[in-house]
Amino acid sequence: xxxxxxxxxxxxxxxxxxxxxxxxxxxxVGQNSRVQYIILHYTSADLAxxxxxxxxxxxxxxxxxxxxxxxxxxxxDENRRAWHVGDSQWRGRTWLxxxxxxIELVNQGYYEGPNGRYWQPxxxxxxxALIVLLQDLMRRHDLAPGSILGHSDVxxxxxVDPGPLFPWRRLAEAGLVPWxxxxxxxxxxxxxxxxxxxxxxxxxxxxxxxxDVPRHGELDEATRNVLAAFQMKxxxxxxxxxxxxxxxxxxxxxxxxx
Ligand SMILES: [Zn+2]
Numbered sequence: 493x494x495x496x497x498x499x500x501x502x503x504x505x506x507x508x509x510x511x512x513x514x515x516x517x518x519x520x521v522g523q524n525s526r527v528q529y530i531i532l533h534y535t536s537a538d539l540a541x542x543x544x545x546x547x548x549x550x551x552x553x554x555x556x557x558x559x560x561x562x563x564x565x566x567x568x569d570e571n572r573r574a575w576h577v578g579d580s581q582w583r584g585r586t587w588l589x590x591x592x593x594x595i596e597l598v599n600q601g602y603y604e605g606p607n608g609r610y611w612q613p614x615x616x617x618x619x620x621a622l623i624v625l626l627q628d629l630m631r632r633h634d635l636a637p638g639s640i641l642g643h644s645d646v647x648x649x650x651x652v653d654p655g656p657l658f659p660w661r662r663l664a665e666a667g668l669v670p671w672x673x674x675x676x677x678x679x680x681x682x683x684x685x686x687x688x689x690x691x692x693x694x695x696x697x698x699x700x701x702x703x704d705v706p707r708h709g710e711l712d713e714a715t716r717n718v719l720a721a722f723q724m725k726x727x728x729x730x731x732x733x734x735x736x737x738x739x740x741x742x743x744x745x746x747x748x749x750x
Contacts (some may be wrong), residue, residue, distance in 0.1 A: 525633040527570070528591040530626065530640045531577050534599035534653045542598050551575050553594035555625060559614075562621035568594075580646040581704035588646055593629060597622065601655060611657045619659055623666045630668065637670050638702075648703065648721035649714060656728040672726075672745035680741035691715065694735045697743040698722060711735055 535542040539558050546552050546567055553576040556565040568574040576594030578587075585591060600612040626640060640663065643651040664671035692709035698718050699705050705718040716733030723731035726742045 527593050527633040530593045532654045533596045533643045534601050535596050536601040539598050553596040555595045557597050559598045559618050562618040582646045583702040613657050626668050644721040648718045656724045660725050677741045681737045684737035684740040700747045
């Protein structure tokens with residue numbers, strides 16, 4: 493009896509240690525990546541502090557890119573959730589930590605100077621490293637054009653990173669971000685200057701881009717914040733949140749590229 497119990501005990505122990513036996517010979521055709529978007533941030537800190545903040549606390553990101561040298565650190569496995577974006581929305585999807593890859597860039601962001609806000613430029617080598625990473629991520633996760641967003645796009649009421657000096661245009665030149673043709677924008681801008689669309693039209697176009705924006709037809713602060721987020725990306729020379737003819741032209745051409 494004692495021997496029988498011992499054998500039974502050892503058998504159970506072996507079963508537990510081994511875990512479930514899974515046959516992986518078959519794989520479904522119907523599947524895709526959990527990743528829908530890539531969200532870009534700056535850390536508002538130097539490398540040492542950024543590493544500490546993103547590895548020891550409540551916030552994290554999948555990747556961190558240094559400024560000099562532009563080392564790419566992977567802090568969270570792509571298959572796991574990093575805590576980088578929190579309360580957020582894009583194209584009706586909310587709380588985007590679950591469906592995004594977060595990339596933090598070492599950059600101080602801005603400080604308030606005597607002549608207004610001073611923004612720290614991004615190191616060109618850091619942007620080139622980012623582009624190589626983005627090209628790889630877009631390919632591996634089979635992401636559509638328009639999948640790369642700023643934190644300010646998905647949380648325009650509380651975030652401004654990666655800020656107006658982030659070179660979205662350089663990403664467009666690398667084929668990563670849709671960009672409207674400058675001549676077409678100028679032509680359309682002249683038409684809109686003669687007859688500016690309503691605020692409700694701007695709100696509808698911003699919603700079509702993917703922004704979470706009010707739809708009541710009034711240019712309130714929430715709408716201005718969304719307009720400013722869009723302008724920081726596509727017209728960083730002026731991101732005052734005004735509903736102007738150039739912004740209207742950019743929106744129309746991005747939403748109906750042909
Ligand atoms: Zn951020």
